[in-house]
Amino acid sequence: DTEVTQTPKHLVMGMTNKKSLKCEQHMGHRAMYWYKQKAKKPPELMFVYSYEKLSINESVPSRFSPECPNSSLLNLHLHALQPEDSALYLCASSTHGDGNQPQHFGDGTRLSIL
Amino acid sequence: GQNIDQPTEMTATEGAIVQINCTYQTSGFNGLFWYQQHAGEAPTFLSYNVLDGLEEKGRFSSFLSRSKGYSYLLLKELQMKDSASYLCAGTFNQGGKLIFGQGTELSVKP
Numbered sequence: 001d002t003e004v005t006q007t008p009k010h011l012v013m014g015m016t017n018k019k020s021l022k023c024e025q026h027m028g029h030r031a032m033y034w035y036k037q038k039a040k041k042p043p044e045l046m047f048v049y050s051y052e053k054l055s056i057n058e059s060v061p062s063r064f065s066p067e068c069p070n071s072s073l074l075n076l077h078l079h080a081l082q083p084e085d086s087a088l089y090l091c092a093s094s095t096h097g098d099g100n101q102p103q104h105f106g107d108g109t110r111l112s113i114l
Numbered sequence: 115g116q117n118i119d120q121p122t123e124m125t126a127t128e129g130a131i132v133q134i135n136c137t138y139q140t141s142g143f144n145g146l147f148w149y150q151q152h153a154g155e156a157p158t159f160l161s162y163n164v165l166d167g168l169e170e171k172g173r174f175s176s177f178l179s180r181s182k183g184y185s186y187l188l189l190k191e192l193q194m195k196d197s198a199s200y201l202c203a204g205t206f207n208q209g210g211k212l213i214f215g216q217g218t219e220l221s222v223k224p
Contacts, residue, residue: 004156031210042201042214043157056211090156099144099205100164103212105156 003027004106006091012112015081021109023074023091029104031097032074034066035090037108043090049074050097081113118215120202125221126192133186134218136202140183144205147212148176148187151199160187160200189220197222 004025013019023032031050035043048056049068063085065077074091088110092103118138126132138146145164149157161169163178163185175188189196202215 033210040217040219042203042217044214045211048210050210094210097210099210099212102147102159102162104159107156 004091004093004104006089006106006109008109009107010110010112012114013078013081014114015083017081018077018079020078021076021089021091021111023076023106024072025093025104026072027093027104028071029093029095030071031094032068033092033094033103034064034074034076035092035105036085037088037090043105047076048097055097078111081111083113086111086113118202118204118213120200120215120218122216123219123221125223126189128192128194128222128224130192131188131190132192132220133188134200134202134220136185136187136215138183138185138202138204138213140180142207143180143183144207146176146178146185147203147205148174148185149201149203151201151217153198157201192222194222194224196220 007022034046037043045058046060047066052068063080067075088108090108091106094103095101120136148160151157161176168177173190178185199217199219201217203212
């Protein structure tokens with residue numbers, strides 16, 4: 001069990017669907033992250049939120065839209081995805097966003113695009 | 115960019131010791147993390163080194179040499195459950211961004 005909770009665990013969607021991935025942590029962490037991970041590859045950073053503000057966007061296509069409603073929640077809104085977007089999407093959090101504290105990862109959402 | 119290099123695969127025997135090496139470019143370097151990731155699971159934090167030297171935590175130890183751009187993860191008394199991917203990740207002068215290596219897939223055999 002991890003202290004970062006992601007829902008849903010699995011998601012299958014068509015290319016025209018709109019869906020959202022959710023992430024929650026109650027450790028009082030003020031930095032939250034979205035990563036994409038393909039099989040046999042390391043996680044690739046997508047977005048960083050620090051104190052509820054977007055601080056890093058790794059040139060992610062606009063079909064991925066992050067949202068941080070409060071310090072405990074992080075969403076990733078999905079629209080018009082492509083088959084190559086099928087991957088494991090990991091959320092992580094850390095005490096601060098300065099890179100000097102470990103990031104704690106959720107179990108991820110396994111996303112399949114039909 | 116700040117390349118992080120580590121071997122792709124390693125094999126070791128149950129009960130033995132294995133060392134997984136990681137090298138990185140020293141420009142702008144802050145600190146180095148090691149994570150363990152079992153197949154289908156989340157990465158879990160193992161260690162963080164920011165100063166030179168060895169950090170020991172039970173069966174796992176991690177070493178850092180800032181001047182050489184080199185780190186290793188040492189696993190002692192290997193168990194079958196240690197079979198996993200081990201990710202070396204560095205932070206540089208880019209705030210909270212973790213730069214991951216490709217991961218080392220460790221297979222522990224009886």
